């Protein structure tokens with residue numbers, strides 16, 4: 204990476220001698236904050252497994268869109284197990300990196316989204332214009 208100012212999409216395919224990842228149970232509405240759902244997470248550790256890591260490196264200035272830094276998810280080659288990566292080693296791996304100069308975000312047009320609390324107060328307060 205020649206600059207840290209772009210987001211990057213990264214795919215790493217290979218053998219993972221030591222892998223630790225987490226998964227949380229499927230959630231249903233009303234969805235809870237991630238910090239609360241994480242209380243039910245399961246931690247998995249695999250040794251000597253083939254699979255794929257996919258993820259992003261997001262610049263700090265975009266951290267309200269995605270967690271800044273590296274964020275990887277793993278799936279085994281047989282597509283039976285996977286999750287959010289906590290720790291990993293890899294060897295004999297093929298690494299592909301794509302520089303992203305365009306980020307498209309599709310926001311849901313739903314009542315749930317209209318009334319979701321993103322920690323910025325009620326919608327009326329967000330839209331209030333100071334004069």
Ligand SMILES: [Zn+2]
Nearest residue numbers: 274275276287
């Ligand atoms: Zn994740």
